[in-house]
Amino acid sequence: MNMENRGAQMLSLLEALVRCPTENHPPRGNEAPGQAVLRAAYEAMGLETRMLCPADLPEYPAHPAFLPRDFAGRENLVGTWRGEGGGRSVLLTGHMDVVPKEPMPWTVTQPFEPLIQAGRMYGRGTADMKAGLVCAAEAVRRLQEEGFRPKGDVILESVVDEEYAGANGTVAGRLAGINADFGIVLEASGLNVCPACVGGLVVTLRVQGVAGMPYTGEEIGNPAVDIAELIWLIQQFSEKRMAEAPKPKLWDGTVQGAQVVITKVKAGECFEHGQLSAPIDAWMEIVMQSYPGEEEEDLLKDLDNFVRVRYHDPKGLEIRREYRYCRPAATDPMHPGVQTLARCAGAYTDRARVCGAMFSCDMFALTELGNIPSVIFGPIGARLHAPDEWVDLESMEVCVRSLMDFIRAWCG
Numbered sequence: 001m002n003m004e005n006r007g008a009q010m011l012s013l014l015e016a017l018v019r020c021p022t023e024n025h026p027p028r029g030n031e032a033p034g035q036a037v038l039r040a041a042y043e044a045m046g047l048e049t050r051m052l053c054p055a056d057l058p059e060y061p062a063h064p065a066f067l068p069r070d071f072a073g074r075e076n077l078v079g080t081w082r083g084e085g086g087g088r089s090v091l092l093t094g095h096m097d098v099v100p101k102e103p104m105p106w107t108v109t110q111p112f113e114p115l116i117q118a119g120r121m122y123g124r125g126t127a128d129m130k131a132g133l134v135c136a137a138e139a140v141r142r143l144q145e146e147g148f149r150p151k152g153d154v155i156l157e158s159v160v161d162e163e164y165a166g167a168n169g170t171v172a173g174r175l176a177g178i179n180a181d182f183g184i185v186l187e188a189s190g191l192n193v194c195p196a197c198v199g200g201l202v203v204t205l206r207v208q209g210v211a212g213m214p215y216t217g218e219e220i221g222n223p224a225v226d227i228a229e230l231i232w233l234i235q236q237f238s239e240k241r242m243a244e245a246p247k248p249k250l251w252d253g254t255v256q257g258a259q260v261v262i263t264k265v266k267a268g269e270c271f272e273h274g275q276l277s278a279p280i281d282a283w284m285e286i287v288m289q290s291y292p293g294e295e296e297e298d299l300l301k302d303l304d305n306f307v308r309v310r311y312h313d314p315k316g317l318e319i320r321r322e323y324r325y326c327r328p329a330a331t332d333p334m335h336p337g338v339q340t341l342a343r344c345a346g347a348y349t350d351r352a353r354v355c356g357a358m359f360s361c362d363m364f365a366l367t368e369l370g371n372i373p374s375v376i377f378g379p380i381g382a383r384l385h386a387p388d389e390w391v392d393l394e395s396m397e398v399c400v401r402s403l404m405d406f407i408r409a410w411c412g
Contacts (some may be wrong), residue, residue, distance in 0.1 A: 093186065194376040201288040
């Protein structure tokens with residue numbers, strides 16, 4: 001594909017969004033600057049726009065799907081291209097919040113200074129997932145330029161508070177009745193068409209000590225040594241899950257099974273010139289991936305049973321869930337929406353494989369709360385949640401053209 005075919009407006013909008021530091025720092029977030037930029041783009045296309053704060057819904061915070069946080073200045077953005085009637089609707093949804101710019105340093109550019117280099121755009125949020133939001137807007141803009149008019153509604157949605165297992169913006173949209181006949185979550189799927197995704201459960205494991213130094217003959221347990229034992233046990237548990245957890249057919253082609261990923265380890269004071277002492281405590285954070293059908297209670301039970309039987313001091317170990325269980329989600333891969341999107345994307349790339357996604361997201365809110373058959377489909381990217389995050393620009397063009405063809409075929 002000729003790289004010159006990329007739309008200048010598409011790249012300009014992505015650069016403008018990446019410059020907005022829409023970081024999520026639970027319980028607060030800073031999505032508003034990005035939503036303002038995207039709203040201006042929606043209004044320039046003549047879309048009906050609506051702002052929606054999760055905390056303004058009557059169901060908040062009592063509804064069990066919500067994870068209460070601070071929503072001051074945080075609103076979903078919805079842009080609707082009204083259909084002429086008689087056609088099926090589609091919801092193209094993504095999140096505006098990004099994870100913090102850390103860890104540092106970034107080597108290619110600074111996190112909120114987008115840079116195009118060798119066919120990629122670098123910057124925090126490029127792949128996760130402002131490129132997906134831009135692809136949806138660009139698809140609508142080009143269809144309008146062509147004079148196409150859909151019969152069914154095309155709904156563009158940019159939600160708040162997806163990161164850190166939030167999903168609150170997506171939950172709010174569904175409870176507010178912003179639903180459709182089919183949904184596309186625009187995460188960076190590598191151009192795979194994913195009618196299912198794994199779940200994610202964040203868990204901390206903590207051990208306590210008494211601190212001090214063993215200079216006087218006093219027995220001082222060292223939590224740093226204990227956490228090393230737990231790291232080894234979690235590695236064994238992850239290998240056991242990948243070997244034994246039944247892998248659904250949609251994940252047949254994945255290299256790995258549902259993993260357990262160690263994301264943080266801490267022991268002692270982590271600042272320069274802190275107290276010289278055995279740590280007073282140590283903890284680690286893990287993310288447990290799960291397949292559709294696996295429940296939170298069973299995952300925690302399996303983890304607890306595996307670790308406590310093998311750990312030298314099970315009574316001194318605390319295991320606690322954090323945030324919420326981002327449930328796995330699944331739509332029938334033979335659903336007409338899935339098959340239509342696969343055909344549309346397959347016309348431009350041989351990467352458009354119908355498969356399960358190996359990451360968790362807020363798709364469960366669409367399928368469970370909105371009763372929306374859905375897929376995950378977006379461009380190629382890498383270094384998500386890491387320095388030097390990037391998105392492939394040619395894959396954005398493939399994504400735009402695929403979405404355009406899908407809207408033509410699905411919305412009529």
